[in-house]
Amino acid sequence: MGPSDWHDSGMTRPPVPAFAARPVLMVALSVGVVLTALSGRYGYHRDELYFMVAGRHLSWGYVDQPPLTPFIARVSTAVFGDTVMGLRVLSTVSTVVTIVVIALLAREFGSARRGQVLAAICAAVSGFVLGVGHMVSTATYDLLAWMLIGLFAVKLLRTRDGRWWLALGLTAGIALENKYLVVLPIGALLVSLLIVGPRSVLRSWWVLAGIAVAGLIALPNVVWQFQHDWPQLKVAGGISSDDGTENRIMFVPLQILQLSPFLVPFWIAGFRRMWRSWARPVALAYPVLCIVVLAVGGKSYYALPLLLVLVAAGGEPMLNWVDRRRGSAIVVLVLTALTSAVFTLPVLPASAVDLVIPVNKEQGEQIGWPAFTDAVAAAWQHVPADQRSTATIFAGNYGEAGALLRYGPARGLPSPYSPHMSFYEWARPPDTNTGPVLLIELERTPIYESHFRDCNQVGTINSIVSNDEDGTALVLCAAPAEPWSTLWPKVRQYY
Structure with missing residues (x-):
């Protein structure tokens, strides 16, 4: 049988x-x-x-x-x-x-x-x-x-x-x-x-x-x-x-x-x-x-x-x-x-990971987060010292926000905010944050910048590998265009 x-x-x-x-x-x-x-x-x-x-x-x-x-x-x-x-x-x-x-x-x-x-x-x-x-x-x-x-x-x-x-x-x-x-x-x-x-x-x-x-x-x-x-x-x-x-x-x-x-x-x-x-x-x-x-x-x-x-x-x-x-x-x-x-x-x-990223991009996503945070810290220095108490770091995605929470405190950075995925639910900038906003954008886009005043690029992420953050723009804006409680739902990102 x-x-x-x-x-x-x-x-x-x-x-x-x-x-x-x-x-x-x-x-x-x-x-x-x-x-x-x-x-x-x-x-x-x-x-x-x-x-x-x-x-x-x-x-x-x-x-x-x-x-x-x-x-x-x-x-x-x-x-x-x-x-x-x-x-x-x-x-x-x-x-x-x-x-x-x-x-x-x-x-x-x-x-x-x-x-x-x-x-x-x-x-x-x-x-x-x-x-x-x-x-x-x-x-x-x-x-x-x-x-x-x-x-x-x-x-x-x-x-x-x-x-x-x-x-x-x-x-x-x-x-x-x-x-x-x-x-x-x-x-x-x-x-x-x-x-x-x-x-x-x-x-x-x-x-x-x-x-x-x-x-x-x-x-x-x-x-x-x-x-x-x-x-x-x-x-x-x-x-x-x-x-x-x-x-x-x-x-x-x-x-x-x-x-x-x-x-x-x-x-x-x-x-x-x-x-x-x-x-x-x-x-x-x-x-x-x-x-x-x-x-x-x-x-x-x-x-x-x-x-x-x-x-x-x-x-x-x-x-x-x-x-x-x-x-x-x-x-x-x-x-x-x-x-x-x-x-x-x-x-x-x-430095050689670019060879394998076309097949497995996840290799590159493990590299460079401390250096990324260093670049954000350098851009943060463009915010006048007397305005930092009301300033905001706005991360465009959860990887950026997670990295800044992990490595930012040792570099004197405040906690970031992000409208991406569940970060949107966990924290929203208070309406008292009426000062400058440091935007972190994979690429400059009106999706975010239209909600802020007088935005100018003050830095760029230069990664040693071609990962998602390589070339990310660090953009400093003078202030949010409206209170954060009104603005926050407008910038929410599900993907």
């Missing part, structure tokens, strides 16, 4: 192989050591600066995200130190666990010891896993959630035990407190089940129980979004309208580049293996998800986690190739590790 017979008959599946715990843990912990060693080399990413501030304003929701990642950032810095390395400890732990889960997925597909280890190695050297593991981001914890959802979904299909819906619901509920994207893989899987079956797993009260668990856990953030007029929908709309066309054009190339071109044979082998087995709906979920992401103009990485599920399934069938061409296989995996490290980890000198 072949794999397809197991799918059609509904008979009990054969037991899974033993878990290769020791070698898999060695692979995962090796990645943890590398990430820890490199975690403090460049500096904070702009998003991390934002998460740390959000963590000091704990809430059930924020304009652009649910609360889990800011909460984790606060816990990590409180426990491990208020440094770059301290912030990233739990991100590293999450990545180690992710690699273990990918090996467990390989085991569920029937991979024996060597297939599990090969799947773990492929995950460990992939660019996406290393990239999101290096920093604190919503994608870091989202990846772990997707892998757990994949694991529980595969267990559900393999065993036909409806109780796995509870594990799916629990994981999905927690993931929804981190990022709403988790609805995508679950939706893709449900569509795939309706198309190719087995539909019997949907005819169970456990499905409703899983939905109830997920809804109960996600409810506090949903209520927060409702009470604040669903700001995250405005953010998502901005992303799609601004970047949708580019996202669609780059979707396929980035699917290959962000995981690694060398791993393409593995995920193709994994897709073929699943398509011929009881795991067919899991295989179909990936192209279904790609169609959805392309339709909405989402970012390419939205679909990457399901590629890792394919890689997990592809380890075992690729063993024949590895055995026949052991030398070539070692070279391929080493090249994958090296290229992934260069493009996603802080291994290059900061």
